[in-house]
Amino acid sequence: MHYIFLSALFGVMFVMISCQEGPETKIDRLLAEYSGDRPGASVTVIKDGIPVFRKGFGMARLEEMKAVAPETNFRLASVTKQFTAMAIMILEEQGKLAYEQRLTEIFPDFPEYGSSITVRNLLQHTSGLLDYESLIPDTATVQVRDADVLDMMKKVDSTYFDPGKHYRYSNSGYAVLAMIIEKTSGITFARFLKKYIFVPLGMRRSVAFEKGISEVQNRAFGYTVENDTITFSDQSITSAVLGDGGIYSSVNDLFKWDQALYTEQLVSAQTLERMFTPGFGDYGYGWFIDNLEVDGQMHRQVWHYGAYLGYHSYSARLVDDKVTIILLLNTSPTIGENERFELRPIVKDAATIIFQNE
Numbered sequence: 001m002h003y004i005f006l007s008a009l010f011g012v013m014f015v016m017i018s019c020q021e022g023p024e025t026k027i028d029r030l031l032a033e034y035s036g037d038r039p040g041a042s043v044t045v046i047k048d049g050i051p052v053f054r055k056g057f058g059m060a061r062l063e064e065m066k067a068v069a070p071e072t073n074f075r076l077a078s079v080t081k082q083f084t085a086m087a088i089m090i091l092e093e094q095g096k097l098a099y100e101q102r103l104t105e106i107f108p109d110f111p112e113y114g115s116s117i118t119v120r121n122l123l124q125h126t127s128g129l130l131d132y133e134s135l136i137p138d139t140a141t142v143q144v145r146d147a148d149v150l151d152m153m154k155k156v157d158s159t160y161f162d163p164g165k166h167y168r169y170s171n172s173g174y175a176v177l178a179m180i181i182e183k184t185s186g187i188t189f190a191r192f193l194k195k196y197i198f199v200p201l202g203m204r205r206s207v208a209f210e211k212g213i214s215e216v217q218n219r220a221f222g223y224t225v226e227n228d229t230i231t232f233s234d235q236s237i238t239s240a241v242l243g244d245g246g247i248y249s250s251v252n253d254l255f256k257w258d259q260a261l262y263t264e265q266l267v268s269a270q271t272l273e274r275m276f277t278p279g280f281g282d283y284g285y286g287w288f289i290d291n292l293e294v295d296g297q298m299h300r301q302v303w304h305y306g307a308y309l310g311y312h313s314y315s316a317r318l319v320d321d322k323v324t325i326i327l328l329l330n331t332s333p334t335i336g337e338n339e340r341f342e343l344r345p346i347v348k349d350a351a352t353i354i355f356q357n358e
Contacts, residue, residue, distance in 0.1 A: 023357045027053050030346050030353075034058045038230065039223040039331045040068040044251035045350055046324040049262075051255055052354070060220035060330065062230065073205055073248040074220045074328035077306025079313045080208075080247040083193060083257075084174050085123055085275060085286025087181050089267050090196050096184045099123070106180055110154055117163045119180065122173040123286065124279040128159030129172040136237060143240040146182075146189065149175035167281030171244040178243025189242055190214065197266065201256045206249040208242045216248045220330040222310015233310045233332060245308055251326050258317065258324045276302050276319070292318065292344075294351045303347075305340040307333040314343040318351060325350050 027045065034041040040058020044051050056068030091097050097106070103114030121127040132149045135156070149172055160168055178189040185192050190208035198206045207214050222234040240246070249257075260266055278289040284302070291298040299318045306313035312333040317324045325347045333342055 023353045024053055026353045027350055028055070030349050031055075031057045034329065037062070037065070039225060039329070040220075041330075042068050042070060042072050042074065042220075042251045042328045043350075044070065044255060044324075044326050045354060046255060046258060046322075046326075047354055048322045049259060053350075054251060054255075060218075062221075062223065062232075068220060068330075069218070070252045071205065071250050072218050072220050072328075073207075073216050073250045074313065074330055075209075075222065075245070075306075075308060075311040076247045076249055076313050076328070077245040077308035077311050078171075079304050079306040079315050080243070080245045081174050082275075082286035082304055082315075083197060083247055084177050084181070084189075084243045086197060086266060087189070087192055088119065088123060088177055089271050089275065089285065091181065091184050093267050093271055097180065103176070106183060107150070107154075111157055113157060113159060114153075117159075119177070121163050122170075122177050122180075124281075124283050125167055125170045125173060126164050126280050127170060127173045128161045128163050128166070128168065129153060129170050129176070130156055130158070130160065131170070132172045132175065132241075133238060140237055142237075143235075144238050145240045146175045146178040146243050149241060150179045167279070167283065169281070169283075171241070174244035175241050176243070181243075193247070197257075198253075200265065201253075201260050203249065203253040203256050206247060206253045208246050209248050210242070211240065218250070219248065220328075222308075222330050222332070224310065224332040236309045239309075245306060251328060254315065254326050258315075258326070261317070262322075292316065292348060292351065294348060294355060299351070305343065307340065307342075312343065314347060316344075316347045316351075321355075323351060323354055 034057040038058050042056045045053040054070045058068055060066045060068045060072045099120040100118050103110045103117045117127045132152050135152045181189050181192050190210055193208050205217050209216050224231045224233040275285040277284050282288055282290050287302040289302050292301045300320050301316050301318050303316040310332055312329040314327045327343050
C-alpha cells in the first residue's frame, strides 16, 4: 500500500517538475545526444528579434577538447546557397546582370546549350546542368574549385532535361553562380560576400574559406560518427568549391543575417519577395519554401539544409511567427534521399516548445 502511494506521489511530482521546466531546459534535452566529449552542435532559437536560446553542445575540436560555443564557426554546406543567391540579387539591383540573362551572354565561350539556361534557372535549380561531382575522375587528387566546375560545364554538351522544364537540385548551378558573381563584379566570390554582405551586417567572423588566403577563426572541425567510432573527416575533393557550400559561420553571425532578411538593408522588399517565392520544387532563390506542421497547425517556413562530409546544418525561418531555428553540427549527416529532413524533427520540437511557451 505504501509502495503504491509512493509511486503515485513520485508520478505527480514528475509531472509537476516537467510542467515547471522552462523552454531552455526542454531544448537542452532535445540536443542531449550532442553533449559531452564528442562532436557537437551550436543552436539558436530566435523569437521576435531576440535570441531566446543560444548554446553550444559537445566539442568543436576533439583533438584539443575545444568545446562548441555560440561563436564557433561551422561549415554551412548548402545553407551557403542563400548567400550566393543574395549576391546575385545585389548585382541585379546594381544593374550589373539580369535574371533572364543566359549563360552564353555571360560566358561567350560557353557551349550552345547554355543559350537556354538563365540566371533564374540556376537560382531555382531548373537548369538541368550535370552534377559536377559525377564528372570528377576517381583518380583526382587536387581539390576542385568553382572555376573548375565552370570548365566542366563547358566541356559537356547536354543537360538532364530542357532548362526551365523540371526541378533538379544542382550544386553545379550554384558553383556557376559564384563564377557569374566574379565575372560580373570583377572581384572574387569570397571578397564580394565580405564586402556586400558580411561587413555591412557585422558578420565579422563569417568567411567563404579559401586555403592559403583566408582563415576560419573559432573553427569546428568535421567528423563522421558511426556507432562508437569517431573519424576526423573535415575535407574532401570538393571542399574548395564555394558557391554551393563553402561558407563558415556561427549562430551569432547567422542571427544578424536572419534579422537583416526582415529589412531592406541588403536589397529591396520587392527583391526579397522574389527570394521567398517558390518555383519548381518549392524552391525560391536559395531557400526552400513550404509549411511546417506544429501541434496540428501549419506555419509558413523558408528553410534550407546543409549536408556535407563532417558537417550538417539546418536553418528554418517561420516568417509569419518571427521564429527562426538554426542548427549547426560538425558531424556527417546520414546520406540518403531524406538527408535534408534529418534535423527537421528537432526543429519541429523546438518550435513546439516556443509556441507552447507563448
